[in-house]
Amino acid sequence: MIPDSLQAPLKLVISGPVGAGKTTFVQSLSETPVIATEAEASEDIGKQYTTVAFDFGTLELAGHTIHLYGTPGQDRFDFMWEVLCEGALGLALLVSGQAPQDFLHARNILEFITSRIPVPFIVGVTRQDCENVWSPADVAAYFDLPEEQVVGVNASDPDSARDLLGHLLSLTLSPTA
Numbered sequence: 001m002i003p004d005s006l007q008a009p010l011k012l013v014i015s016g017p018v019g020a021g022k023t024t025f026v027q028s029l030s031e032t033p034v035i036a037t038e039a040e041a042s043e044d045i046g047k048q049y050t051t052v053a054f055d056f057g058t059l060e061l062a063g064h065t066i067h068l069y070g071t072p073g074q075d076r077f078d079f080m081w082e083v084l085c086e087g088a089l090g091l092a093l094l095v096s097g098q099a100p101q102d103f104l105h106a107r108n109i110l111e112f113i114t115s116r117i118p119v120p121f122i123v124g125v126t127r128q129d130c131e132n133v134w135s136p137a138d139v140a141a142y143f144d145l146p147e148e149q150v151v152g153v154n155a156s157d158p159d160s161a162r163d164l165l166g167h168l169l170s171l172t173l174s175p176t177a
């Protein structure tokens with residue numbers, strides 16, 4: 001039986017550096033129109049628009065209503081990471097498997113969040129559909145994490161994105177988590 005506390009929407013947060021695939025991931029999964037807060041990028045981050053507050057989407061998964069919050073990637077919005085992770089059941093930290101130059105930043109984001117809010121997390125390595133991409137196992141070694149805590153994903157593929165979320169959910173809802 002599912003405890004009453006879990007009948008309410010479950011909040012999951014998607015974070016990671018700019019370009020990791022956060023917005024794509026939320027858009028792939030959401031069954032309601034995504035609420036996005038994009039603004040023209042104030043600095044050169046390789047694209048014109050970037051997320052300034054959050055991307056919000058909802059879906060049903062394994063009998064739960066999930067509320068998905070994608071965070072901004074830039075450090076100057078780091079206060080939003082903490083705001084969005086408050087009360088979250090789990091965190092997926094996305095990093096592009098084609099951007100090893102962003103791994104350190106990704107680790108810093110993870111450290112920033114988990115040192116303030118003890119939220120269970122997994123790392124998702126995006127762009128697994130592309131050539132010359134880091135494997136989840138190699139990223140696990142880089143992050144010094146157990147291999148089961150790092151999964152590969154194609155953020156633009158709804159099935160792949162759902163698999164990642166299912167993995168996160170099973171981790172956070174398991175009695176040993």
Ligand SMILES: Nc1nc2c(ncn2[C@@H]2O[C@H](COP(=O)(O)OP(=O)(O)O)[C@@H](O)[C@H]2O)c(=O)[nH]1
Nearest residue numbers: 018019020021022023024126127153154155156
């Ligand atoms: N092929 C492929 N492209 C991806 C994947 N994830 C993100 N992208 C692309 O990478 C770019 C940046 O993704 P975006 O979701 O805006 O990243 P964000 O800054 O983390 O929100 C977009 O052009 C996406 O289509 C992936 O897993 N596979």
Ligand SMILES: [Mg+2]
Nearest residue numbers: 022023050051
């Ligand atoms: Mg984005």
